[in-house]
Amino acid sequence: MSTLSTHVLDAVRGVPATGVTVTLYAGVEPVATAVTDADGRIGALGPALAPGAYRLVFDTGAYFAAHQVEAFFPEVAIAFVVGDERHYHVPLLLSPFAYSTYRGS
Secondary structure, three states, rough: EEEEEEEEEOOOOOOOEEEEEEEEEEEEEEEEEEOOOOOOOEEEOOOOOOOOOEEEOOOOHHHHHHHHOOOOOOOOEEEEEEEEOOEEEEEEEEEEOOOEEEOOO
């Protein structure tokens, strides 16, 4: 079984994105929901993950609305595959009109 963490950085403000709600899905079923901490992190999201396809959905619309920033993406969804048994880290670099992600460590 594998574990999962995430980290959200507000690239415009240059700070961790605190208070972003993130939901983990396996197929169409939600598995876990958590909120980023003061460092923009969720250290452990959900139960141990079996191999398969998953999706993280970041509620970016609510985050930007709370900061009174107009944004193009109301949410960011990142699909990924869990294969071998290990820790997976999926960071999100965020701005109102663009985002980027990668497989971290």
